[in-house]
Amino acid sequence: MQGCLFWRGESGYEEARCGRIFNGRRPERYPAAILLATSEDDVVAGVRLARAHGLKVSVRAGGHSWAAWSLRDEALLIDLGGLRQIELDREAGIVRVSPAVTGSELNGLLTQQGLMFPGGHCPDVGLGGFLLQGGMGWNCRGWGWACQRVMAIDAVTADGELVHADEEHHPDLLWAARGAGPGFFAIVTRFYLRVRPLPGALTRSSFFYPAALFDEVMGWLYEEHPRLAPSVEVVAVGMGSGGDLTASAAPVLLVQGLSFAETPTEAREALAPFERCPARSRALLEQVLVPTTLAAEYVEQRRANPKEHRYAVDNAWLNAPATTAIPALREAFVSLPTAQSFSLWFGMAPLHPLPDMALSLQADVYFASYVIWKQPADDARCRRWLAEQMRRIEPLSEGLFLADSDFTTRPARFMDESHWQRLQAVRARYDPTGLFHSYLINPETPINVNPWSQPGA
Ligand SMILES: Cc1cc2nc3c(=O)[nH]c(=O)nc-3n(C[C@H](O)[C@H](O)[C@H](O)COP(=O)(O)OP(=O)(O)OC[C@H]3O[C@@H](n4cnc5c(N)ncnc54)[C@H](O)[C@@H]3O)c2cc1C
Numbered sequence: 510m511q512g513c514l515f516w517r518g519e520s521g522y523e524e525a526r527c528g529r530i531f532n533g534r535r536p537e538r539y540p541a542a543i544l545l546a547t548s549e550d551d552v553v554a555g556v557r558l559a560r561a562h563g564l565k566v567s568v569r570a571g572g573h574s575w576a577a578w579s580l581r582d583e584a585l586l587i588d589l590g591g592l593r594q595i596e597l598d599r600e601a602g603i604v605r606v607s608p609a610v611t612g613s614e615l616n617g618l619l620t621q622q623g624l625m626f627p628g629g630h631c632p633d634v635g636l637g638g639f640l641l642q643g644g645m646g647w648n649c650r651g652w653g654w655a656c657q658r659v660m661a662i663d664a665v666t667a668d669g670e671l672v673h674a675d676e677e678h679h680p681d682l683l684w685a686a687r688g689a690g691p692g693f694f695a696i697v698t699r700f701y702l703r704v705r706p707l708p709g710a711l712t713r714s715s716f717f718y719p720a721a722l723f724d725e726v727m728g729w730l731y732e733e734h735p736r737l738a739p740s741v742e743v744v745a746v747g748m749g750s751g752g753d754l755t756a757s758a759a760p761v762l763l764v765q766g767l768s769f770a771e772t773p774t775e776a777r778e779a780l781a782p783f784e785r786c787p788a789r790s791r792a793l794l795e796q797v798l799v800p801t802t803l804a805a806e807y808v809e810q811r812r813a814n815p816k817e818h819r820y821a822v823d824n825a826w827l828n829a830p831a832t833t834a835i836p837a838l839r840e841a842f843v844s845l846p847t848a849q850s851f852s853l854w855f856g857m858a859p860l861h862p863l864p865d866m867a868l869s870l871q872a873d874v875y876f877a878s879y880v881i882w883k884q885p886a887d888d889a890r891c892r893r894w895l896a897e898q899m900r901r902i903e904p905l906s907e908g909l910f911l912a913d914s915d916f917t918t919r920p921a922r923f924m925d926e927s928h929w930q931r932l933q934a935v936r937a938r939y940d941p942t943g944l945f946h947s948y949l950i951n952p953e954t955p956i957n958v959n960p961w962s963q964p965g966a
């Protein structure tokens with residue numbers, strides 16, 4: 510074994526436990542040991558070591574799961590941060606990538622070749638956790654889920670074997686790797702990803718409205734967004750404060766279209782509907798048809814998601830009509846508990862049918878709220894605010910997206926029932942003794958039930 514192994518109590522253990530966890534709220538969960546793997550051989554050796562010691566296994570790639578899923582009591586945590594491969598086969602249009610590589614690292618290289626991969630919006634999210642749970646990457650609305658670009662994986666299974674999974678070999682393993690998230694039951698050591706050409710005219714139009722216009726602007730956006738060109742990623746963001754940009758300390762509503770068009774003319778046409786919002790003349794600030802780059806968008810995302818802060822997040826898939834959804838969402842957009850916090854409304858319509866993969870739940874609208882604060886003394890207030898929002902929104906929800914979830918706070922349906930059953934069956938075949946930790950949840954809570962959307966509930 511080349512990597513470092515830290516048993517609990519040894520010097521270096523605490524840094525290995527939490528040093529790469531993004532959320533400043535660090536859970537009191539303590540693995541028995543942590544292996545900082547540097548190669549596939551280390552991962553194989555780690556799995557065999559865990560079996561020999563009777564330990565369960567947990568995994569970390571980029572360390573960005575909000576609930577720190579990698580931290581499990583008494584487990585062997587295998588941290589993949591030391592595996593750093595990015596290898597492009599230009600002719601095949603495939604890049605082979607290690608799971609701890611981030612979206613911005615990958616695109617930093619691909620964009621030099623006129624290519625890109627729709628990784629996470631936040632530059633530092635690891636591809637491992639992001640892809641396994643589906644991956645709502647750049648222009649998910651138009652291009653589909655990032656996991657649909659996972660053509661194959663290499664993975665170490667519970668018996669300590671390194672296998673290659675694609676449509677012909679271990680197809681069930683590949684099926685599960687596209688959406689099972691932290692319920693995946695092997696360790697992916699390499700993703701084979703289909704890249705796409707870098708669009709020729711990345712362009713953004715942003716409109717900042719006073720929060721008081723929420724109902725009017727959102728009413729218009731609900732109507733408009735299914736008609737937008739497929740090249741447009743559309744988002745409304747309730748921001749706790751307008752900040753430097755609008756010179757306003759009050760909450761604001763940002764409506765933004767990011768066009769992944771090929772030419773400036775195409776981008777202008779695709780973003781023109783944003784200029785026809787009836788409330789436009791009352792916007793605090795507008796930035797229309799701004800040419801941009803992925804690198805510039807990453808800077809913005811890094812600013813919005815600062816490190817060394819405490820986070821609580823939750824989310825919901827919504828198909829509710831505007832008349833019901835807007836009143837239920839309003840508070841989450843206009844009453845954010847801290848200046849840095851924000852709530853997102855992603856328009857996903859018209860939805861594309863999903864291929865056969867574990868990810869099986871989506872809806873016309875994705876809502877997520879990100880509460881951000883610094884002081885532990887604000888934990889209870891900030892978390893209570895989020896719980897209050899979700900209590901109002903839950904009755905409208907189709908379920909949730911794993912990426913922005915924390916089942917220790919609020920478990921809910923995240924997969925179609927038949928897919929859930931199939932996932933259990935495949936898991937039982939590949940990991941019959943339950944070597945790998947699965948979804949992090951309070952043991953007595955059932956997870957594939959959404960009690961708030963049951964008919965009659
Ligand atoms: C600031 C921020 C912005 C985000 N933006 C987006 C976004 O735009 N779109 C989106 O879809 N999501 C987004 N997310 C959510 C993010 O994709 C998930 O939290 C994801 O789990 C992070 O992956 P990771 O590898 O960094 O996390 P980790 O905590 O390292 O991994 C999470 C879990 O995934 C599993 N896992 C990871 N790698 C492997 C592997 N190689 N083999 C087996 N299991 C593995 C393990 O169970 C692990 O505990 C964002 C998160 C943050 C913090």
